[in-house]
Amino acid sequence: MAENETLVGIIMGSQSDWGTMKEAAKILDELGISNEAKIISAHRTPQRLHDYVDAADAKGMKIIIAGAGAAAHLAGVTAALTTLPVLGVPMESPALKGMDSLLSTVQMPGGIPVATLAIGKAGAKNAGLFATAIIALSDKDVSERLIAWRKKQAAAIPLDPVD
Amino acid sequence: MAENETLVGIIMGSQSDWGTMKEAAKILDELGISNEAKIISAHRTPQRLHDYVDAADAKGMKIIIAGAGAAAHLAGVTAALTTLPVLGVPMESPALKGMDSLLSTVQMPGGIPVATLAIGKAGAKNAGLFATAIIALSDKDVSERLIAWRKKQAAAIPLDPVD
Amino acid sequence: MAENETLVGIIMGSQSDWGTMKEAAKILDELGISNEAKIISAHRTPQRLHDYVDAADAKGMKIIIAGAGAAAHLAGVTAALTTLPVLGVPMESPALKGMDSLLSTVQMPGGIPVATLAIGKAGAKNAGLFATAIIALSDKDVSERLIAWRKKQAAAIPLDPVD
Amino acid sequence: MAENETLVGIIMGSQSDWGTMKEAAKILDELGISNEAKIISAHRTPQRLHDYVDAADAKGMKIIIAGAGAAAHLAGVTAALTTLPVLGVPMESPALKGMDSLLSTVQMPGGIPVATLAIGKAGAKNAGLFATAIIALSDKDVSERLIAWRKKQAAAIPLDPVD
């Protein structure tokens, strides 16, 4: 792996999504997967999205995680521009609580896949874990780190609830 | 109006949407508004969408009607590429009956508007009528035809239901 | 354009909708489109609505933006009284979070169109932008201001999220 | 009761609603309550609705039953024009199966009530029964017929299911 590779690109529709999407960055950092986070709106900055996807290969990027809310088109439009795996994270939107974001992200028509995680922070964290699982397929060190993380996670859950 | 102008562009994500979207074409034809219909998928043919929007001005196009289903991004992505008014028509999707199409189309974030009509054929017909209403603002003939059409519509409704 | 024209009428079902609907007024003001805001309830003041629509032509009004919540009939009833383009903005209602407002506004039967924007403030702002886009079709100055606004909006989005 | 009184007016948005709404007429006929059925669209024939409501008192009308589908404004708009009790029946709409009709009818804001029955034929039948219950409050014969009908209904239900 080259020094300056960025394996995972995290993009999001607006600054307000960062509170959620940083869960993806945190777990990727914890598992030692290089990543970067950028604000790119499918609607307000369509050219920036094109440029970002065009530059992905040169950075050695393997996976793009796209988080957006409401009529959440970012993941789908990204997937239309690349054959890299695109993971979608629906934001919890103010009125409809993420149901709009979820359906806009997951219900992609046949031909252009977006693989979607849960609404909100759990989804952002799991997008990071899923990206790691993909990278682990061809990187034994990452695979071992992921397995260790999963064991640690299980062990950290107390058996008895506390008041 | 030039001979070869096309005032309204009707675009749709796939051939299967035409059964619905032709309601827009039919009412525009009936009201004498030049229009054309094209299959353009935001996801499967993104370049075709760019080219279409780029060419719209040269055709004298005033309004774009975009019909799509499920994770229906077509109207929103079109609106991101132009400042022309974009009308969205959500298709009745097989599983969720258009609720996914509706939320994906109408819940656009502030800054890039899509004006959305009802799910399915009623929405397609009304998109044609709404486009006509916009054109009527600067074309007295169209305005008169639209007013006449509305009166005819009202008069055609029988007062007594029949078994 | 006459000095005292009002191009866009913003109407809403109650005072409590103003916190949302003023987003429409603000963007219209910013883009230099004359507008006025009035409280008109389809249910509690039906006569006021008739009078308002009857007077719209004399004011040179081109577009009516109607915001209402719950069983939100205002946009539909307005559209029944005029052939001007009517834009609907569903309020975020207390119990059902705007799903009732959205369906009551967008699911208009064929024949009387209402073009609907998103639930809440994003929808109100986009109604203002969409009305501007309609006016821009026949006013080159407005068109240029709208294009400039869109560019400024894109440029104002930072690339890097901040904690 | 005068010979030519019509106690209950049944109105509906279109001919296609009659298959549902005739359940209201049938039960009213069965219970001996004078009624009439008319097609009146809140959106396509708003003037007809005004005229109908204006004439209701002269006919001795006590209750209006309004059936409509999708963005179902008919009951609410009728209630805005009269202080007579207005009963709403949401039609089973093609895409959203009546959820849109239900919310558009029942979620009336405080001040103008619509009392809503179930979606579809059960709702239409119950609107007829509810109108009868209102009339029964001041007509002992009707009250006795209604009580008898309820007893007959209970007795007609077999205890054992049959294959």
Add this chain to the structure above:
Amino acid sequence: MAENETLVGIIMGSQSDWGTMKEAAKILDELGISNEAKIISAHRTPQRLHDYVDAADAKGMKIIIAGAGAAAHLAGVTAALTTLPVLGVPMESPALKGMDSLLSTVQMPGGIPVATLAIGKAGAKNAGLFATAIIALSDKDVSERLIAWRKKQAAAIPLDPVD
């Protein structure tokens, strides 16, 4: 009308519903309609409900307003025990925001009607107004008070929104 008649009975499933249901009592008081409010749970106090309905006639009761939340059976079970008109008010429930209450109240099968108002305070107020409208059918004084109230309500709505 006898001195000690109670025209409208307001019943509710628990003390926690009173914050909502007192809107019904308030508007009935304002319009001079005698009423009483009682806590009666269809599930936890079924015998109390039977006794209450049995005693309704002796009190001269004309209408029962039943407010309940979640699996809201109170209105339906009351309607099963009487031929008096029963109005249902769905409470805004904690998890599903009243959607469960609404469907449990409004979707009554054919044969036993419940006429349902909106979720929450608007529905409670409108239940009071609707009960008044029923009573107004046979009481000219009440009818005049209701018409006056409606006019006052319309007049009290300011035309201009205030910040």
Add this chain to the structure above:
Amino acid sequence: MAENETLVGIIMGSQSDWGTMKEAAKILDELGISNEAKIISAHRTPQRLHDYVDAADAKGMKIIIAGAGAAAHLAGVTAALTTLPVLGVPMESPALKGMDSLLSTVQMPGGIPVATLAIGKAGAKNAGLFATAIIALSDKDVSERLIAWRKKQAAAIPLDPVD
């Protein structure tokens, strides 16, 4: 166990529910649990429901399975009249596809439990299995039959799908 005991009572709101509810009877028969099926409507035959529940103890009844649709009150009202375990089966209703039946059955307020199974035939079958599981707690033969049935079920599932 006495000869003429009926361990499980299956009740349903109408004959039309039997096509679904007989799945409960079939699995109980298969597992050798005595049962009977009756049509009892919470709304149309409330007295029949009271009589049925009053007689349950004398029959040695242990569990009541109640299937109903739309505003499905049958299970809840039954649970209000007995401390026997009551299982609810929501019917697939015509308009809302069982969402109304489900919420009306499962969302019982604290104090009177209904344990709810899935919408439709799967729920009816599982109600029978769940009733068997309860009886198995104090009947070793039933327990063994249930365990054997579960093993047979697993073994009957082929590993390879066939076209």
Add this chain to the structure above:
Amino acid sequence: MAENETLVGIIMGSQSDWGTMKEAAKILDELGISNEAKIISAHRTPQRLHDYVDAADAKGMKIIIAGAGAAAHLAGVTAALTTLPVLGVPMESPALKGMDSLLSTVQMPGGIPVATLAIGKAGAKNAGLFATAIIALSDKDVSERLIAWRKKQAAAIPLDPVD
């Protein structure tokens, strides 16, 4: 009953569910039913779940109550591993307010039943009451305590609401 039996096992997906699930423990304690509460995640600690179910018989456990949120698989996976009755309690999830938890718990396919209670605290309390009702079938003391509790509950409800 042996001294050290635990009749009811309460398991939950995470510590954060305990605030809800302790309602089950409280009512079981109040009714004198031995119980224990453990944190067991179907996803993060699958082996712990296997071990727990394997050990249930030896403890004399009769019923397992499983509370989980979002994609709530705990009750279903538990039911797959045992023929004991499994009660599911859907947590009120942050984004979708428990609708996801409810459907994930209740919509079990035919063959493996989960009996589901309401979303949140009411459901947890009712799970405890339902478990008690099962135990009461073969324990006369418990049956008497449950009947007494139900009577006390009814008597504790005041008839008059207080402001």
Add this chain to the structure above:
Amino acid sequence: MAENETLVGIIMGSQSDWGTMKEAAKILDELGISNEAKIISAHRTPQRLHDYVDAADAKGMKIIIAGAGAAAHLAGVTAALTTLPVLGVPMESPALKGMDSLLSTVQMPGGIPVATLAIGKAGAKNAGLFATAIIALSDKDVSERLIAWRKKQAAAIPLDPVD
């Protein structure tokens, strides 16, 4: 790649899912990705699932695609047993049209990811495409085939709709 490797395992809850899930197998076959399809129910055959996941590594399996309906736990339970990427495909369920399947699959809690595709056939096809995209990351031939397939897909869409 070894001769007898199976890169993608397709598992599904029952034979009835195969009509949908074979879309995944078909696209994988078309793109030359070795795959196998098996019926494995998380609920009815939990041991079979354990055995299958345990054997996955030995087969060189890289990705598991899990399709299930209603309370669709298969993908989540699989993901709990492995760190391989697991893709979920929600079946279109009979009553709730896949909304239950979707929420049960996608709303996984943080820590155990399932990446979810659309409801039904489009989702199954896209699961196959997404699995291919993952394999393409470390197999240049697959990458070229995928890019060629995408181009062919775009080219195959006619521009003009046909009646």
